[in-house]
Amino acid sequence: MRRRRMAGFLPFQMDKGNSKNPNSRICFLASLSAFFWFFLFYFHFVVLNNNNNNNNINTKNIIIDESTILHLHQLPKPTFESTPFHVPDENQLIEGNQKMGLPDLKQETPKKEEVFSFMRALRTSENKSDPCGGKYIYVHDLPSRFNEDMLKECKSLSLWTNMCKFTTNAGLGPPLEEENNIEGVFSETGWYATNQFAVDVIFNNRMKQYECLTSDSSIAAAIFVPFYAGFDIARYLWGYNISMRDAASIDLVDWLMKRPEWGIMNGRDHFLVGGRITWDFRRLSEEESDWGSKLLFLPAAKNMSMLVVESSPWNANDFAIPYPTYFHPAKDDDVFIWQDRMRNLERKWLFSFAGAPRPDNPKSIRGNLIEQCRRSKVGKLLECDFGESKCHSPSSIMQMFQSSLFCLQPQGDSYTRRSAFDSMLAGCIPVFFHPGSAYTQYTWHLPKNYTKYSVFIPEDDIRKRNVSIEERLRQISMEQVKIMREEVISLIPRLVYADPRSKLETLKDAFDVSVQAVIDKVTNLRKDIVENRVDENFIEENSWKYALLDEGQHEVGPHEWDPFFSKPKDGNGDSNDSSAESAKNSWKNEQRNHS
Numbered sequence: 211m212r213r214r215r216m217a218g219f220l221p222f223q224m225d226k227g228n229s230k231n232p233n234s235r236i237c238f239l240a241s242l243s244a245f246f247w248f249f250l251f252y253f254h255f256v257v258l259n260n261n262n263n264n265n266n267i268n269t270k271n272i273i274i275d276e277s278t279i280l281h282l283h284q285l286p287k288p289t290f291e292s293t294p295f296h297v298p299d300e301n302q303l304i305e306g307n308q309k310m311g312l313p314d315l316k317q318e319t320p321k322k323e324e325v326f327s328f329m330r331a332l333r334t335s336e337n338k339s340d341p342c343g344g345k346y347i348y349v350h351d352l353p354s355r356f357n358e359d360m361l362k363e364c365k366s367l368s369l370w371t372n373m374c375k376f377t378t379n380a381g382l383g384p385p386l387e388e389e390n391n392i393e394g395v396f397s398e399t400g401w402y403a404t405n406q407f408a409v410d411v412i413f414n415n416r417m418k419q420y421e422c423l424t425s426d427s428s429i430a431a432a433i434f435v436p437f438y439a440g441f442d443i444a445r446y447l448w449g450y451n452i453s454m455r456d457a458a459s460i461d462l463v464d465w466l467m468k469r470p471e472w473g474i475m476n477g478r479d480h481f482l483v484g485g486r487i488t489w490d491f492r493r494l495s496e497e498e499s500d501w502g503s504k505l506l507f508l509p510a511a512k513n514m515s516m517l518v519v520e521s522s523p524w525n526a527n528d529f530a531i532p533y534p535t536y537f538h539p540a541k542d543d544d545v546f547i548w549q550d551r552m553r554n555l556e557r558k559w560l561f562s563f564a565g566a567p568r569p570d571n572p573k574s575i576r577g578n579l580i581e582q583c584r585r586s587k588v589g590k591l592l593e594c595d596f597g598e599s600k601c602h603s604p605s606s607i608m609q610m611f612q613s614s615l616f617c618l619q620p621q622g623d624s625y626t627r628r629s630a631f632d633s634m635l636a637g638c639i640p641v642f643f644h645p646g647s648a649y650t651q652y653t654w655h656l657p658k659n660y661t662k663y664s665v666f667i668p669e670d671d672i673r674k675r676n677v678s679i680e681e682r683l684r685q686i687s688m689e690q691v692k693i694m695r696e697e698v699i700s701l702i703p704r705l706v707y708a709d710p711r712s713k714l715e716t717l718k719d720a721f722d723v724s725v726q727a728v729i730d731k732v733t734n735l736r737k738d739i740v741e742n743r744v745d746e747n748f749i750e751e752n753s754w755k756y757a758l759l760d761e762g763q764h765e766v767g768p769h770e771w772d773p774f775f776s777k778p779k780d781g782n783g784d785s786n787d788s789s790a791e792s793a794k795n796s797w798k799n800e801q802r803n804h805s
């Protein structure tokens with residue numbers, strides 16, 4: 211982050227302290243002559259020196275008004291650091307001109323108020339009669355090639371799955387049929403065969419229902435870019451060269467950076483959604499064999515916030531949001547009824563697992579977990595194979611989760627799985643084996659204190675110590691299980707995406723929580739800029755630690771999970787073969803669909 215030259219003052223604070231002004235005649239003349247020289251130097255060093263740069267000449271003709279402030283701040287400011295003279299900058303000149311007088315030169319303290327183009331937006335939250343104050347979202351009107359056109363060509367969106375049926379019903383997919391609901395595992399309404407990569411469309415459609423949309427970007431708390439980033443890259447992940455994979459991303463940032471909105475904060479108030487794992491957008495090199503696009507490495511994308519279903523622990527420009535489940539309530543009651551059902555179910559299995567082994571990954575603990583499920587009388591397994599199996603049937607999966615107290619959620623090819631959200635929706639307490647599977651990911655949506663809603667068994671306990679899951683889970687008292695399950699059930703509203711065609715009355719869904727978090731992030735950044743706060747010790751590689759900090763904390767240090775997140779380059783630690791390496795394998799995940 212760039213350090214600002216001078217302390218910022220809030221414009222509404224600036225009238226204070228200007229009242230006394232002892233203008234003796236001599237002072238006045240001295241000021242006049244000083245100003246004359248300053249002006250001469252200013253003209254010489256700044257205006258003339260830059261006169262082949264049209265942008266800077268504009269700084270002469272400034273009229274203070276909201277619209278030009280926005281314009282002004284898009285332009286590169288002339289830099290005074292190298293000149294040996296103190297030259298009044300444009301804001302001081304404006305003030306002088308407005309008062310039809312001269313800058314008060316005796317007031318040595320350079321308490322210049324910076325006028326930030328986002329001040330108007332920041333101040334909307336002080337307007338008590340505006341329920342949307344501080345919450346406005348401006349949505350870019352992107353050309354249709356960045357979104358709608360992809361839906362028209364839905365057949366090309368995946369090599370194995372015909373995505374056309376999954377983009378119906380505003381992205382929810384086809385309703386789950388009556389005959390699918392064999393054991394009555396779903397409630398009456400709100401259930402769809404939703405694809406795990408459909409968040410691009412669902413989120414975009416949910417945005418259309420957002421109650422504080424604005425067409426005036428100068429009051430926006432954040433700016434949404436409705437690009438279907440996940441759909442875009444899914445078309446080209448397999449069998450296309452890197453220029454095809456990067457084309458839309460480069461086209462998009464070119465388009466965005468030409469908009470006046472970009473200049474407000476260099477894109478740091480922009481956010482977009484890609485309903486896939488971050489590794490699909492983080493190609494490290496220009497090698498054709500390397501995986502994915504380089505969207506998240508583009509300079510413009512480094513300034514934006516991208517919401518993905520799995521974020522990178524080591525990067526600051528992506529944030530994890532829940533995978534979609536099969537449940538998309540249209541009203542509060544749909545949720546309350548479901549929660550009540552999940553409270554009162556009889557759960558005959560202590561633990562269960564739905565998934566496939568990873569025989570080609572020697573570090574995977576899935577084989578061990580599958581063995582334990584098979585061996586235990588209180589364990590249940592739904593094994594996924596290639597082709598048709600019960601593992602791909604939403605009702606079989608949900609039925610098993612609904613009959614289990616605990617649901618095992620080991621890593622797949624990457625840290626996270628959709629299954630974690632399906633199991634919590636079923637009121638089943640998740641058991642995680644790697645902090646990257648949830649705790650460092652969904653910090654906006656899940657409690658920071660993970661022991662409240664989940665069980666953590668480090669992978670090495672399974673891998674190296676062959677720990678018995680059954681024994682470990684039996685140590686948790688039935689009373690404690692009940693408290694944890696209630697916590698899981700209470701989280702359901704914020705983990706599901708409501709039906710984008712209607713609106714929950716009071717409950718906040720996964721979309722609402724995400725948008726609020728983006729707004730908070732941008733608002734805090736703006737306040738930091740105004741108050742001239744810079745975190746000089748910020749190390750992007752520690753992003754996952756910052757995400758775990760409580761409100762008001764800024765410092766990170768050694769963490770008990772460090773071994774889980776030592777970078778691949780270190781060659782040791784559990785993450786050796788995760789990240790980009792596993793992204794290369796994620797096609798298997800997609801082929802197997804639910805594993």
Ligand SMILES: *[C@@H]1O[C@H](CO)[C@@H](O)[C@H](O)[C@H]1NC(C)=O
Pocket residue numbers: 337338339340341
């Ligand atoms: C405050 O909000 C109300 C309602 O949206 C609006 O009419 C009014 O102009 C706002 N006031 C200011 C100072 O922006």
Ligand SMILES: *[C@@H]1O[C@H](CO)[C@@H](O)[C@H](O)[C@H]1NC(C)=O
Pocket residue numbers: 450451453454
């Ligand atoms: C990449 O592939 C596209 C079509 O698949 C082709 O038109 C283009 O020339 C290729 N670009 C490079 C640099 O190979």
Ligand SMILES: *[C@@H]1O[C@H](CO)[C@@H](O)[C@H](O)[C@H]1NC(C)=O
Pocket residue numbers: 211212475476477509510513
């Ligand atoms: C990103 O933000 C930084 C800091 O505001 C700025 O210097 C840089 O030019 C921005 N990048 C782009 C591509 O706008």
Ligand SMILES: *[C@@H]1O[C@H](CO)[C@@H](O)[C@H](O)[C@H]1NC(C)=O
Pocket residue numbers: 659661662
């Ligand atoms: C986390 O939650 C558990 C269970 O509710 C509680 O015993 C523990 O004190 C909490 N830890 C912190 C740091 O709040």
Ligand SMILES: *[C@@H]1O[C@H](CO)[C@@H](O)[C@H](O)[C@H]1NC(C)=O
Pocket residue numbers: 676678
């Ligand atoms: C793990 O423990 C179980 C029973 O406790 C045993 O049957 C199995 O052989 C052990 N596996 C390994 C790899 O040691």
Ligand SMILES: *[C@@H]1O[C@H](CO)[C@@H](O)[C@H](O)[C@H]1NC(C)=O
Pocket residue numbers: 781782783786787
């Ligand atoms: C990490 O992975 C590389 C290649 O993927 C391998 O050569 C190396 O042995 C691995 N290191 C450890 C400690 O597993």
